[in-house]
Amino acid sequence: MKIPSLVEDALARLGRKFEDADYNPTPLIDLGAIVANADGKVEVAEKEALAQMLEPLLHAHLDTELVGFLVDASLKVLARTGTSRRIEVLAAILHDCDAVDEALTVAVAMAGGKSVGAAERKVIAELATACEVEPPQLDELIAKVTAAY
Numbered sequence: 001m002k003i004p005s006l007v008e009d010a011l012a013r014l015g016r017k018f019e020d021a022d023y024n025p026t027p028l029i030d031l032g033a034i035v036a037n038a039d040g041k042v043e044v045a046e047k048e049a050l051a052q053m054l055e056p057l058l059h060a061h062l063d064t065e066l067v068g069f070l071v072d073a074s075l076k077v078l079a080r081t082g083t084s085r086r087i088e089v090l091a092a093i094l095h096d097c098d099a100v101d102e103a104l105t106v107a108v109a110m111a112g113g114k115s116v117g118a119a120e121r122k123v124i125a126e127l128a129t130a131c132e133v134e135p136p137q138l139d140e141l142i143a144k145v146t147a148a149y
Helices: 005-020 026-036 044-058 064-081 083-097 100-110 118-130 135-148
Strands: none
Touching: 005 026, 005 044, 005 083, 005 100, 005 135, 026 044, 026 064, 026 083, 026 100, 026 118, 044 064, 044 100, 064 083, 083 100, 083 118, 100 118, 100 135, 118 135
16 A cells, blocks of 8 residues: 555655654564554554554564554563553653654544554554644544555
8 A cells, every 4th residue: 555645744744853862663563563563463464454553663674564563572671561551661652752743643634644554553552642732633643644545
């Protein structure tokens, strides 16, 4: 699926902001894992979508097997620490990088773009809350991203 320019721009800004703040891409992989695992399982199609989203951020071509490995490693951390705790850490990093809007835009795209499921919306809302984004702002962002698809 073609990534809309709104999402491509958010991905590019997100990558630059992480690089400028000297962060490695692990939190971005966690973001993808949190969203993909929202319903309790990460499917092959979700890994393929994650690969498509992560490639510009990591400046590398990623196959589904490698993305699966990265997501599985992130899921092990999530299982050990809990999703809520990982979301708190991710929110702090996003604030450090001034990248909240970009990350939420990417999260919505990772969640399906034009149709965000209830489980995915719930974890994105939890991340938005941790990032101090009000529900109406999140609703507006979701509407903007879904309209781009």
